[in-house]
Amino acid sequence: MGLIVMKFGGTSVNGTERIKAVAEKVITKRNQGNKVVVVVSAPGDMTDELIESANKITDTPDERELDMLLATGEQISVALLSIAIRSKGYDSISLTGPQAGIYADTTHTKARITKVNPQKIISELNKNRIVIVAGFQGLNPNEDIATLGRGGSDLTAVAIAAAIKADLCEIYTDVDGIYTTDPRICSDAKKIDWISYDAMLEMAGSGAQVMQARSIEVAKKFNVKIEVKSSFNNNKGSLISSREDSKMEEPIVSAITFDKNQARLTILDVPDKPGVAAKIFGALAKENINVDMIIQSSAREGYNDISFTVTRVDLKKALPILKQVSKHLNAEGIIFDDKIAKVSIVGVGMRSHPGVASKMFEVLARHKINIEMISTSEIKLSCVIKEKFVDTAVRSLHKKFIG
Amino acid sequence: MGLIVMKFGGTSVNGTERIKAVAEKVITKRNQGNKVVVVVSAPGDMTDELIESANKITDTPDERELDMLLATGEQISVALLSIAIRSKGYDSISLTGPQAGIYADTTHTKARITKVNPQKIISELNKNRIVIVAGFQGLNPNEDIATLGRGGSDLTAVAIAAAIKADLCEIYTDVDGIYTTDPRICSDAKKIDWISYDAMLEMAGSGAQVMQARSIEVAKKFNVKIEVKSSFNNNKGSLISSREDSKMEEPIVSAITFDKNQARLTILDVPDKPGVAAKIFGALAKENINVDMIIQSSAREGYNDISFTVTRVDLKKALPILKQVSKHLNAEGIIFDDKIAKVSIVGVGMRSHPGVASKMFEVLARHKINIEMISTSEIKLSCVIKEKFVDTAVRSLHKKFIG
Numbered sequence: 001m002g003l004i005v006m007k008f009g010g011t012s013v014n015g016t017e018r019i020k021a022v023a024e025k026v027i028t029k030r031n032q033g034n035k036v037v038v039v040v041s042a043p044g045d046m047t048d049e050l051i052e053s054a055n056k057i058t059d060t061p062d063e064r065e066l067d068m069l070l071a072t073g074e075q076i077s078v079a080l081l082s083i084a085i086r087s088k089g090y091d092s093i094s095l096t097g098p099q100a101g102i103y104a105d106t107t108h109t110k111a112r113i114t115k116v117n118p119q120k121i122i123s124e125l126n127k128n129r130i131v132i133v134a135g136f137q138g139l140n141p142n143e144d145i146a147t148l149g150r151g152g153s154d155l156t157a158v159a160i161a162a163a164i165k166a167d168l169c170e171i172y173t174d175v176d177g178i179y180t181t182d183p184r185i186c187s188d189a190k191k192i193d194w195i196s197y198d199a200m201l202e203m204a205g206s207g208a209q210v211m212q213a214r215s216i217e218v219a220k221k222f223n224v225k226i227e228v229k230s231s232f233n234n235n236k237g238s239l240i241s242s243r244e245d246s247k248m249e250e251p252i253v254s255a256i257t258f259d260k261n262q263a264r265l266t267i268l269d270v271p272d273k274p275g276v277a278a279k280i281f282g283a284l285a286k287e288n289i290n291v292d293m294i295i296q297s298s299a300r301e302g303y304n305d306i307s308f309t310v311t312r313v314d315l316k317k318a319l320p321i322l323k324q325v326s327k328h329l330n331a332e333g334i335i336f337d338d339k340i341a342k343v344s345i346v347g348v349g350m351r352s353h354p355g356v357a358s359k360m361f362e363v364l365a366r367h368k369i370n371i372e373m374i375s376t377s378e379i380k381l382s383c384v385i386k387e388k389f390v391d392t393a394v395r396s397l398h399k400k401f402i403g
Numbered sequence: 404m405g406l407i408v409m410k411f412g413g414t415s416v417n418g419t420e421r422i423k424a425v426a427e428k429v430i431t432k433r434n435q436g437n438k439v440v441v442v443v444s445a446p447g448d449m450t451d452e453l454i455e456s457a458n459k460i461t462d463t464p465d466e467r468e469l470d471m472l473l474a475t476g477e478q479i480s481v482a483l484l485s486i487a488i489r490s491k492g493y494d495s496i497s498l499t500g501p502q503a504g505i506y507a508d509t510t511h512t513k514a515r516i517t518k519v520n521p522q523k524i525i526s527e528l529n530k531n532r533i534v535i536v537a538g539f540q541g542l543n544p545n546e547d548i549a550t551l552g553r554g555g556s557d558l559t560a561v562a563i564a565a566a567i568k569a570d571l572c573e574i575y576t577d578v579d580g581i582y583t584t585d586p587r588i589c590s591d592a593k594k595i596d597w598i599s600y601d602a603m604l605e606m607a608g609s610g611a612q613v614m615q616a617r618s619i620e621v622a623k624k625f626n627v628k629i630e631v632k633s634s635f636n637n638n639k640g641s642l643i644s645s646r647e648d649s650k651m652e653e654p655i656v657s658a659i660t661f662d663k664n665q666a667r668l669t670i671l672d673v674p675d676k677p678g679v680a681a682k683i684f685g686a687l688a689k690e691n692i693n694v695d696m697i698i699q700s701s702a703r704e705g706y707n708d709i710s711f712t713v714t715r716v717d718l719k720k721a722l723p724i725l726k727q728v729s730k731h732l733n734a735e736g737i738i739f740d741d742k743i744a745k746v747s748i749v750g751v752g753m754r755s756h757p758g759v760a761s762k763m764f765e766v767l768a769r770h771k772i773n774i775e776m777i778s779t780s781e782i783k784l785s786c787v788i789k790e791k792f793v794d795t796a797v798r799s800l801h802k803k804f805i806g
Binding site for chain 2: 016019020050053054056057058060061062064065066068069071072075076078079080082083084086087093094096099143
């Protein structure tokens, strides 16, 4: 007897055949004696199609209305899944995010969950019903529907699991779990049986695509156990939980990650005066451009080169801003490179094992891969390299640290 | 300065180009100095497509969940329309039926509106916003979404117009207004400038497709003026209002209507005993089969033939029930004819003008059209004839009574 949250992504509910397959999975879980809450995303590409419809009307659709539009996708999924489950003779009820007691702030299209009132979900569970909740959406203080942005359905699932104190939050996806690196690049990649919140957070932050960092953060805060697993088979997935939860010691290096969605910008010969960095990064922050690594180097006396990385999407937004700032600061000019990538090694064990960094540099040097930027955290080590070297770097680092 | 409800059907909001055209119509109305509430249906065939998805899963989808599913169609329409209006620089807000204060009973897929709380609509109008409400849906006492069945968006529009005491409820459709008969069959058909609720009710009940009877009933009860007009041009439409409202006297015959969706059933040689009719029609009522005309004739002493009409859809449901009842009553058997139709003349003036019926029979006789059943009300006269005679009957009756 457990209390389980099961979350299915858009691929898993794309079309009636797949919805029926999800219904079977849910019913099996229920028949194993569990109380079950299901969270689903919009079917397949529906969210993108709805955005496209809005963009045919205007390039800048009103965001409150866009959320009203997008929320229909998940509503269709929950209704069809409940129809499928009920057609098999099981009792279920579908709920929109607002009906399920998911409250959000007023930041339309990327709202944060402010509160989960699980009363309705619990009372329906107590009627022995399977409760099916629309992911990605909540009710904001204006009583409008707000959507939660990328990874929003995962967030809904984890937040509900926290609110109802679920024993487990299962994230069903199109891969078998979390891998030590991307199996498409490195055939040695292994499925991870267990990983701590902290290591998973660094993985998500350094390019691993499986789950978004903010869902992991909520899971960590409320100690929600997550299992990432495939919706297309019955294999055991990967468990994410607190370090106290595991009997094992964590490996020195858990995973090798990479992020090709990176570009580097450099402002050349910036006069070395106080407040220069604040001007540059203040201007970027004002336009919501996230800067990742920053390096300042002194090229000649009294002048600095300032390099930093942004996503490639943000590069286009950053360039005109930087040109203005550069002019204003009497800098020499701007150069950029959008053919770079970030390769990282992530592992909680790194904390107590010195020498990991030098091993990483050795491996890259042996393959004649030049390191252009370096950044470190307690449990992560990232190097910016040329994009063309990514596959080689990932494979050789994986061989060295994971095997 | 008026307070206007504008209702647009599915054809009018099918695709972004049409939605933009509706936005222009709404903005024009607003710029004429009116406060405007807009009610819209789901785009084009979306409702049918959603029903088809559900039917791919099961033949008998749960109705509460079906309503959850179907309500998304109108939500997409209101969001896109609000995006279109806002992109033109006007302030608007879209509301689901529940958000707009539309309350319904628990009869899923064909709920009745129980109450409209217009507070939200009025407060948004007072912010000088154009308010856009999803038709066809409301919130039921279980806090579930319920849909209102066929013609539900018209009903939403009329109910809101009643609740906010609108000066006019405009129903935009793909025809120019209400015609004296179907222009596709009779080229002499004329647009009606004004028609009373009572005559319109009889028209709707006898096959005219423009508006459903229940919206007219609500309009009559709360004295809501309705104008039926085209969403594709700016022509004046047809006004529906109370008889006191018009300076004109109503014509003897307002319209010729017909209904091809009719079938006749006859139970032969039913022993003439008390309670027989109750048994037959009780059994049909239990299965929600609506019976229209009923005729009882005595074929031989002590036995009756009982004939009645139902819609062709209901014929299939009625047959097995009747076979059982017929056996139980020791009747001779059942015959049916699904190639019949009902032709009606409707007019409030008929009340004070005797002789209309005999004129109708004369016209049909002159064209050698056999009358198989007759039913009359104060302001309507209906004859069941063979379906193949419908066009001739409609044209000659139109010529005789309307010209």
